[in-house]
Amino acid sequence: MPVNPAHTALWPAPHASEAVDATVHVPGSKSVTNRALVLAALASEPGWLRRPLRSRDTLLMAGALREMGVGIEETVSSSSSVAGGADGAGEAWRVLPAGLRGPATVDVGNAGTVMRFLPPVAALADGPVRFDGDPRSYERPLNGVIDALRVLGARIDDDDRGALPLTVHGSGALDGGPVEIDASSSSQFVSALLLSAPRFNQGVEVRHIGSSLPSMPHIRMTVDMLRAVGAQVDTPESGGEPNVWRVTPGALLGRDLTIEPDLSNAQPFLAAALVTGGRVLIPDWPARTTQPGDRLREIFTEMGGSCELADYGLVFTGSGSIHGIDVDLGDVGELTPGIAAVAALADSPSTLRGVSHLRLHETDRLAALTKEINELGGDVTETADGLHIRPRPLHGGIFHTYDDHRMATAGAIIGLAVAGVQIENVATTAKTLPDFPDLWAGMLGVSGV
Structure with missing residues (x-):
């Protein structure tokens, strides 16, 4: 090559x-943009993302969701460049949720948010979704998400690597429920499960059992964004058990969100x-x-x-x-x-x-x-x-x-x-x-x- x-x-x-x-x-926050894309794709009604970041990681996320059937329409005003303009003020993405489908192939590049946030979404699809990416993505830990999804009812083929490439065999639904994970290598393991949890039949109870949990602000970001679209989330900060997060099943609202x-x-x-x-x-x-x-x-x-x-x-x-x-x-x-x-x-x-x-x-x-x-x-x-x-x-x-x-x-x-x-x-x-x-x-x- x-x-x-x-x-x-x-x-x-x-x-x-x-x-x-x-x-x-x-330009806009990658972390907020990619979480907002996932939540909008899982919502029960259309939503808007204004001033989204257009970068490799966010375009990979949008492309992956499109592969699974989600509609994402981009509008760019004449004052905004293809990269979102100086501040992205002229750009908006309209997200049209649809029945998630397979077969599909997802290119994660080397984006942690894509490789970790989307396997739970794929478990809700009707059909297989294959995940692949850059060579470095094969070396990044994914076992926390894979093992947890199996406990929650998903079928995943990864040849026991605990890493990419892999295929999630979506069945249109996921049982959910309680699961223990070690997220000490990445807080994204927790966020990945929480973001899709409102669509799980039983929601989810994620219990971190490892050593110290890095990047806690990113988990708080996930929780805040879930609550903003109507999800019920119990956290250690809201009086729950230490290192335990619970999400109740329920419909998510479409939002009109301006990205920071x-x-x-x-x-x-x-x-x-x-x-x-x-x-x-x-x-x-x-x-x-x-x-x-x-x-x-x-x-x-x-x-x-x-x-x-x-x-x-x-x-x-x-x-x-x-x-x-x-x-x-x-x-x-x-x-x-x-x-x-x-x-x-x-x-x-x-x-x-x-x-x-x-x-x-x-x-x-x-x-x-x-x-x-x-x-x-x-x-x-x-x-x-x-x-x-x-x-x-x-x-x-x-x-x-x-x-x-x-x-x-x-x-x-x-x-x-x-x-x-x-x-x-x-x-x-x-x-x-x-x-x-x-x-x-x-x-x-x-x-x-």
């Missing part, structure tokens, strides 16, 4: 010659303000959200910046100094690459903890960050559950991405302060952040690169 030239091309990361001062319209900006994808732009001692405004930053990226306000402030949340958005300002940090990122692991990049430029060491599960993400992010920062002259060591970063003067060189969008944006952050950094396969940012190079150049006030 020929190699895509975009995967080997080197992108010269722009070096900041002065403090940034910019407004950056960040992706706060995790705002990270590199906020980091630019911190690294250059500048100022960045992210419009429409929500006052209340379950997105993990909201914690950037606290983390980057501790690392030397300041922020103001107003009705029009978040203004983040760098002080000209970057301080090291000792922080547990277990709930917000996806922020680790960007924080590591900033920490490599700080005036004191940093320790990032609670993120051993990142070894199972798009790539082994802990090993990748260690190797790439050290090859630019850094001093990073892996720990059992994270990274220890001792800042040193860095130099230019190639920053490899391993087909991981957050590795690419981490390299771009370093490139702001270090001349001569070249990002291999910056195109991988299209997984969740379309047109990143243009957004980056626009922030810096330079021509597209």
Whole structure:
């Protein structure tokens, strides 16, 4: 198979010659968009998603649901580009639920939300649904979802791999009921079962029996979105048992939902303000959200910046100094690459903890960050559950991405302060952040690169 030239091309990361001062319209949240697509597909009436993210992961989700019979109509105003415009304001998707059907084939790419959220949906389809994806998707854990679905009544062929590729033999319904899972490698195992549970005959009771559960904000996001479409959900936070979530069977409502900006994808732009001692405004930053990226306000402030949340958005300002940090990122692991990049430029060491599960993400992010920062002259060591970063003067060189969008944006952050950094396969940012190079150049006030 020929190699895509975009995967080997080197992108010269722009070096900041002065403090940034910019407004950056960040496209919609991938996590919210893909959850909203699943819930709308399972609803009893049509719904609307406004300002959805159009990226590889969300288009894979929409395409998979279409394969199973769901209608998804896209409208784009003349002021909105194919990537959703500067802020996606002109775009909306109308979701028309239908009887889920097979046979169907689903391409998950390397999207955790697609490979984990859709097998429970496929169990409700009338016919077999085959799941396949990128080579890396075969290495990502899926056993928590597969084993749980079997307990709940589904028939799945995976040749006992506990991973892709696999076929879910949908029977048009699923019994549901109580199930125990170990979701310590991914909170998406819990979300996957909860999202489809209102359509299970008995709903579901999910009991996590493993060690600490990572990325709890994403489970809270799932619960909030379920409740917003009429589902009854009992959680540990609402007085239920620790590590137990219960969803009652029932019809889901169609909604008219405007997708929030992706706060995790705002990270590199906020980091630019911190690294250059500048100022960045992210419009429409929500006052209340379950997105993990909201914690950037606290983390980057501790690392030397300041922020103001107003009705029009978040203004983040760098002080000209970057301080090291000792922080547990277990709930917000996806922020680790960007924080590591900033920490490599700080005036004191940093320790990032609670993120051993990142070894199972798009790539082994802990090993990748260690190797790439050290090859630019850094001093990073892996720990059992994270990274220890001792800042040193860095130099230019190639920053490899391993087909991981957050590795690419981490390299771009370093490139702001270090001349001569070249990002291999910056195109991988299209997984969740379309047109990143243009957004980056626009922030810096330079021509597209």
